[in-house]
Amino acid sequence: MKHTFEQLRLDSVSRSFTNAEGQQLAALKGLDLNIQRGEFIALLGPSGCGKSTALNCIAGLQPLTGGGIWLDDKRIDVLPPEKRGFGMVFQNYALFPHMSVLDNVGFGLKMRGVSKAEATKRAKAALQLVQLIGHDAKLPGQLSGGQQQRVAIARAIVIEPPLVLMDEPLSNLDTKLRIEMRAEIRRIHGKLERATIYVTHDQDEALSMADRIVVMKEGVVQQVASPKEVYSRPKNLHVARFMGFRNVVQATLEGTQGDCVAVNANGVRLLGTPMEGFDSKRVAVALRPEDMERVAPGTENAFDAHVEVVEYGGRDSLIIIDTAFGKLWARIAGECSEGERITLRVAPSKTLVYGEEK
Amino acid sequence: MIALPAQRDPKGWLVAPALIFILALFIYPFAYGLMLSFNPMNGGGMWANYVTFFTDSSMWPTIIVTLKLAVPATIINVGVSVPVAFALRRTSPWQKFATTLLVVPVTLGTVLIADGMLTYFSPNGWFPQALQALHLYGDEVRLTHNYWGVLISLIVSGFPFAFLLTLSYVTGIDPTLARAAATLGANPWQQFRQIYLPLLLPGLTMTACLSFVQAFSVFPSAVLLGAPAGPTRVISIAASEAAFENYDYALASTIAIVMGFVQLLVVGGMLGARRFFYTGPVTGGKG
Numbered sequence: 125m126k127h128t129f130e131q132l133r134l135d136s137v138s139r140s141f142t143n144a145e146g147q148q149l150a151a152l153k154g155l156d157l158n159i160q161r162g163e164f165i166a167l168l169g170p171s172g173c174g175k176s177t178a179l180n181c182i183a184g185l186q187p188l189t190g191g192g193i194w195l196d197d198k199r200i201d202v203l204p205p206e207k208r209g210f211g212m213v214f215q216n217y218a219l220f221p222h223m224s225v226l227d228n229v230g231f232g233l234k235m236r237g238v239s240k241a242e243a244t245k246r247a248k249a250a251l252q253l254v255q256l257i258g259h260d261a262k263l264p265g266q267l268s269g270g271q272q273q274r275v276a277i278a279r280a281i282v283i284e285p286p287l288v289l290m291d292e293p294l295s296n297l298d299t300k301l302r303i304e305m306r307a308e309i310r311r312i313h314g315k316l317e318r319a320t321i322y323v324t325h326d327q328d329e330a331l332s333m334a335d336r337i338v339v340m341k342e343g344v345v346q347q348v349a350s351p352k353e354v355y356s357r358p359k360n361l362h363v364a365r366f367m368g369f370r371n372v373v374q375a376t377l378e379g380t381q382g383d384c385v386a387v388n389a390n391g392v393r394l395l396g397t398p399m400e401g402f403d404s405k406r407v408a409v410a411l412r413p414e415d416m417e418r419v420a421p422g423t424e425n426a427f428d429a430h431v432e433v434v435e436y437g438g439r440d441s442l443i444i445i446d447t448a449f450g451k452l453w454a455r456i457a458g459e460c461s462e463g464e465r466i467t468l469r470v471a472p473s474k475t476l477v478y479g480e481e482k
Numbered sequence: 483m484i485a486l487p488a489q490r491d492p493k494g495w496l497v498a499p500a501l502i503f504i505l506a507l508f509i510y511p512f513a514y515g516l517m518l519s520f521n522p523m524n525g526g527g528m529w530a531n532y533v534t535f536f537t538d539s540s541m542w543p544t545i546i547v548t549l550k551l552a553v554p555a556t557i558i559n560v561g562v563s564v565p566v567a568f569a570l571r572r573t574s575p576w577q578k579f580a581t582t583l584l585v586v587p588v589t590l591g592t593v594l595i596a597d598g599m600l601t602y603f604s605p606n607g608w609f610p611q612a613l614q615a616l617h618l619y620g621d622e623v624r625l626t627h628n629y630w631g632v633l634i635s636l637i638v639s640g641f642p643f644a645f646l647l648t649l650s651y652v653t654g655i656d657p658t659l660a661r662a663a664a665t666l667g668a669n670p671w672q673q674f675r676q677i678y679l680p681l682l683l684p685g686l687t688m689t690a691c692l693s694f695v696q697a698f699s700v701f702p703s704a705v706l707l708g709a710p711a712g713p714t715r716v717i718s719i720a721a722s723e724a725a726f727e728n729y730d731y732a733l734a735s736t737i738a739i740v741m742g743f744v745q746l747l748v749v750g751g752m753l754g755a756r757r758f759f760y761t762g763p764v765t766g767g768k769g
Contacts (some may be wrong), residue, residue: 206669
């Protein structure tokens with residue numbers, strides 16, 4: 125069934141609670157987001173950033189303390205979860221342990237008063253979609269983690285919800301299965317023209333699955349953008365750190381040079397791309413370990429480094445280097461030994477310059 | 483190859499104290515009582531005591547009288563503990579308050595409860611006085627020295643026990659299951675009916691078994707709060723009379739064996755019925 129809704133609109137959705145000392149704590153501060161039909165959105169952030177709270181608020185499992193949720197022009201945040209009709213996949217799957225696989229998947233249809241024969245037919249079709257056939261009569265406890273995961277997805281999509289909510293659904297699976305299931309979830313999403321909101325703390329998952337990523341920190345949205353944009357142009361230092369810019373160097377702004385800015389990091393001159401948050405000469409430069417390349421000594425915009433620790437990784441090595449502006453991480457291809465002196469360079473487009481951290 | 487002599491793990495001896503304890507305190511007295519019941523004081527063959535029990539109209543009806551008290555008490559205790567435990571399933575100050583309040587009767591003991599109830603429920607006690615003062619009930623309120631007195635005391639002493647057990651079963655059920663059911667369209671009643679109840683049934687059967695056994699062996703409150711000569715002449719009173727008034731230990735043992743047998747029958751029936759329910763983990767998957 126194709127859904128006719130056009131968009132789900134979160135209008136400054138907020139959620140705060142009172143702790144034991146009577147203080148108001150905000151778990152989610154004014155989340156604004158428009159989700160179009162067919163979109164795959166990832167809510168990304170470290171634990172405690174409010175991403176699961178956001179999901180529970182949308183599902184109706186936690187009440188909002190401010191703002192509203194609209195499905196086209198229908199306000200839904202006032203409805204109890206059973207009236208919203210969104211499919212949800214829980215982190216621990218929350219399969220009903222006393223019901224067979226078929227009854228688990230058919231539960232939502234049973235609650236909607238669908239006839240037994242019709243429910244069985246549709247539950248079987250959903251199980252086929254998640255490629256889990258021949259386990260209908262088993263109890264969830266008799267299935268492997270990956271199979272339980274598929275049952276949970278089938279159960280959430282069989283009710284044909286306009287929106288499927290997934291709360292870290294892959295975090296309990298092993299690495300190999302996790303990568304398989306990523307593609308699987310994308311495939312299922314593509315087959316059903318509806319929106320998916322996917323909560324994760326794993327940036328690889330978000331980058332590989334989502335159409336748009338919402339990066340969150342402490343209940344506040346940091347950036348909403350395509351995976352490519354979030355990966356290469358993190359809006360601020362928090363997002364940059366989360367997206368793998370492990371090295372943040374303090375520097376002073378020297379001037380502009382075309383589209384680039386020149387900075388001085390403790391005597392070393394580097395060229396970088398200006399980002400956001402400038403309000404003084406003090407800046408922070410973010411560098412990914414992966415973006416460092418070995419160059420001949422004396423190359424422009426390069427810096428000298430002393431290799432302190434080498435962590436051999438096969439294709440490349442993760443090394444800790446000491447430079448004029450502090451200790452950094454670098455991931456470089458080829459041989460490298462501890463104590464060696466090397467020269468490294470990061471392309472100006474990958475050297476991101478932000479305003480100094482407050 | 484050299485066959486090694488089978489090595490006995492000396493740690494196996496650690497089971498000995500428990501085994502001796504069970505033998506000395508349960509198996510031997512039970513076997514002794516069983517043998518005693520087949521040796522009637524007044525002669526007449528090994529089954530004579532059992533024949534006496536089931537033909538004497540002052541004895542066999544005690545089974546019915548006891549069942550009439552124990553079965554309703556069990557049903558009320560378990561039946562009421564389910565909604566109360568369900569309402570208090572989330573950790574809250576209320577849950578702490580209720581559990582603390584309900585532990586009190588468990589610690590008091592039946593005699594003290596009976597004594598308190600005699601003052602509170604007797605025709606001149608607070609409860610009947612209050613009812614009459616509020617014009618809620620005009621006639622004389624008789625809640626002591628009859629069936630109702632014993633039933634109330636069985637509830638007062640048995641409910642906390644049933645509630646605390648049920649609460650532990652309810653809180654053991656993963657709350658995300660009900661949340662999952664809610665997202666699938668189940669209203670709160672359906673969440674209870676479809677998710678909580680089926681997962682609770684095995685535990686509730688166990689609670690009912692323990693509550694029943696406790697209620698069936700009622701003695702002090704049947705004497706103090708009931709009418710031990712008539713409507714609340716329970717089976718333990720018959721046994722006590724045989725042992726301590728007629729000094730017929732053999733007959734008293736017989737009554738005790740019959741009592742145990744009835745309990746076994748009911749408990750066996752309930753546990754047998756449990757096989758038809760789901761028994762297994764009450765969480766929703768890995769994690």
